[in-house]
Amino acid sequence: MPSFDVIVIGGGVNGLACAARLAGKGRKVLLLEAGAVPGGGAGERDFAPGYRAPALAHLTQGLDARVLHGMGLARHGLAFDPVATTVLAGQAAPMVVQGGQTSGPDAAAFAALHAKLSAFARVLAPFRADKPPRLVAEGQPWGRLLRQGLAIRGLGRDDFRELLRMVLINVHDVAEDELTDDRLKGLLAFDATLGAWLGPRSPNSLILYLDRLSRGEGPLWPRGGMGALARAMAAAATAAGVALRCDARVESIFTEGDRAVGVRLVSGEEIRAGLVVSAINPRTTFRALVGPRALDAGFFRRTGHIRxxxxxxxxxxxxxxxxxxxxxxxxxxxxxxxxxxxxxxxxxxxxxxxxxxxxxxxxxxxxxxxxxxxxxxxxxxxxxxxxxxxxxxxxxxxxxxxxxxxxxxxxxxxxxxxxxxxxxxxxxxxxxxxxxxGMVGGNWHHGELAVEQMLFNRPLPQAAGYATPLPGLWLAGAGSHPGGGINGAAGWNAAGAILEARA
Ligand SMILES: Cc1cc2nc3c(=O)[nH]c(=O)nc-3n(C[C@H](O)[C@H](O)[C@H](O)COP(=O)(O)OP(=O)(O)OC[C@H]3O[C@@H](n4cnc5c(N)ncnc54)[C@H](O)[C@@H]3O)c2cc1C
Structure with missing residues (x-):
């Protein structure tokens, strides 16, 4: 008999969010984290004697509201301070930007552009909070796709046309069209491409800016730093009933009768569960933890092509x-x-x-x-x-x-x-x-966030709805829809999909 209903691999923000939601619904959950503390990219460390820095991520655009409220993170001491942006450009005086507000000759144009792009981002935001529609097999939830499509149609014809133009265009052209001040153009280009393997002239680069805006009102600083955010999430997960084990690196996922039934730790310990959820990199999950024998050969080959x-x-x-x-x-x-x-x-x-x-x-x-x-x-x-x-x-x-x-x-x-x-x-x-x-290639999102690797293609069409071709194995990390950042949406969505499938 498995001792847990679910094993979640990886205690980053997505693993913590997923585990907490499942435990909150009465599932017996074990969360296994390789590091000495949970948090993954959200943490801090002494990089020189007496000097501490954020381990990796240093600001958040915003935690997913469902994670923030659903885990009751304020009760566990989490609070945020808004952070203004100062644009520095050579000898020019620093320019302060907060949301769409700034000074200088482009102030009105920048406010108007920010308002337009924020409105589009609000229309796209619901896509983040749902599992992406699958387009590859029969019996698909076309209703969901239709609903999401209708939200976009609700924009009205002109705005709808403009949104389509914006989704396909690059951020450099938008900056050139709408602004004259190089400092603001630079800021827009930088924010759109932060964490991406793209330049501002690369096709579709504006969609990443819309994605950034749809994640929240940031940038925000978690009071006490990213480690404080991770500690609050870990405390909330534990309070929800999650059994959290650190220094517990998973070496492999083992199968029985073509189904994932448990994990083996590097220590050699084996733990069984009804389901295994991987909140680590998808390529590592399939290629290192599962391996070719338990997967269809074509699918296994494609996992090596996740960019x-x-x-x-x-x-x-x-x-x-x-x-x-x-x-x-x-x-x-x-x-x-x-x-x-x-x-x-x-x-x-x-x-x-x-x-x-x-x-x-x-x-x-x-x-x-x-x-x-x-x-x-x-x-x-x-x-x-x-x-x-x-x-x-x-x-x-x-x-x-x-x-x-x-x-x-x-x-x-x-x-x-x-x-x-x-x-x-x-x-x-x-x-x-x-x-x-453990971010393959050092990629911010555990797999490039680019149009061809979004929604029903993230990380691959056959594993886009958090379920994978291997029964009993689910994905929940940033490599899944809707991508990374200190946000938790992927983990929360994955838990929702699991609960829906097992209801
Ligand atoms: C240079 C850089 C700067 C960044 N700055 C920011 C920023 O300022 N703001 C922001 O929002 N985002 C930032 N990011 C992105 C952000 O860090 C990630 O998108 C985010 O951490 C993803 O969360 P996650 O929970 O999916 O994965 P992770 O944070 O990677 O967590 C995965 C966890 O799984 C654990 N793990 C891995 N393998 C195993 C195993 N075999 N067994 C058990 N546990 C395992 C890891 O130890 C880790 O704790 C940055 C990324 C980079 C590369």
Whole structure:
């Protein structure tokens, strides 16, 4: 007899959300996490003696509202502070942007564009909260597809036409059409491509901006940092009845009679359950944990083709003093992406495994909010640097030092004197991120979020509705619809699909 109804593999935000929802509905759930603490990309760590930084993710666009309220995370101490954006561009004065509000000659045009894109994002948001319609087998829930389609039709003819244009267009062209200020064009281009293997001129790049807006009203800082968010989720999951085990890496998923029936840990321990839910990378799930013998050969081959190139690097600096970003608010999100062309120019080299001369980046100073993350008077800088090659031509270490040098040069130009304050620097390249966090290719979403890998194609058509071709095995991580970020929608949706199927 299995000792659990469900085993969830992976205690990132999606595994935690999935496990908590299932346990809340009375299922006996075991959550197995390889790391010493749950959280995955949401966590923090001491990267130098006395200096703490977000482990990977440093801001959230917003947790999925169903996860936030359904898990009662406020009761477990989770609170968020909104974070304004400061755009830095060369010698120009820093420009503050909050939602659609900003200053300068483009203020009205930017507000109008933000309002239009937010309205489209609201129409698309319900797609995130449902399992994607399947188009590959008989007896499909066409009603759901129709319902979602009707929500879009509700826009009216002109807006509907405009939405279709926007879904297909690239963000560079939209920025060129609607704005004149290079700083705002750069911000739009940067936000659309953050975490993607795309440049602003790549086809369909605007849809990623709509996706970002549909995730929430962020950027937000979880009070206490990302680790506090993970701890609140773990406390809520445990309170819902989830048995959470850390330092418990799953080595394989075992089958009986063509059905997944349990997992084997690296320690050799075997645990059985009615269902196995994988909230880790889909490619790793099928290729490393299940293996070819339990899967159809064609399907197994396709799992190797899930595109998963990462292009974001993570920089942590220990600083002996507060850098001055030309007067920009150190508690804000500082974006260095001087124009849309600059974002495109930073993307071009990674196509050939090379490093950009002038990377673009999102910078935060966590110590402006959490003073005890560094010794008194000292600070920590956390930056997401784009773009970094996932397969560098020159080799990992050469690419790392070149990208670090180029990144520090960009930072020094915006905050003169910063280099002189560096006590320790760490740059995590996509290969390091794969090794530490299990994100294949170092990809932000555990599989590229691009039109051809969205909805009913995510991660593959045969496994798009969280169920997989292997009976008893389900997916629940960012590699599934609707993708990643510190959000939890994929895990929550997966639990819903499981409950619906087993009702
Ligand atoms: C450079 C970079 C910066 C980012 N910054 C941000 C940001 O600022 N904001 C944001 O919203 N998103 C950010 N992201 C994306 C975000 O971190 C991920 O999308 C998110 O963490 C995905 O959540 P998840 O729960 O699906 O997976 P994960 O967070 O990857 O969690 C998976 C968990 O499974 C565990 N695990 C793996 N293998 C096993 C196994 N075999 N057995 C047991 N457990 C296992 C892992 O230890 C991990 O805890 C960033 C990504 C990158 C690459």
């Amino acid at each position: 998963s190139r990462g292009a974001a690097a993570k920089l942590h600096l220990a600083l002996t003093g507060l850098p001055d970003f030309r007067g920009g608010d150190p508690a804000s999100r500082l974006v260095i992406a001087p124009s849309s062309e600059a974002v495109e120019a930073a993307f071009n080299p990674v196509k050939y495994g090379e490093v950009p001369k002038a990377p673009v980046m999102e910078v935060i100073l966590p110590t402006a909010r959490e003073a005890d993350w560094a010794p008194a008077g000292h600070h920590v800088l956390s930056a997401i640097v784009q773009y970094a090659p996932h397969a560098p031509m020159a080799g990992l270490e050469a690419a790392r030092s070149e990208l670090l040098e180029n990144t520090l040069a960009v930072l020094e130009a915006q905050a003169p004197g910063l280099r002189g304050r560096i006590a320790h620097a760490e740059l995590l390249m996509p290969q390091d991120i794969e090794a530490r966090f």
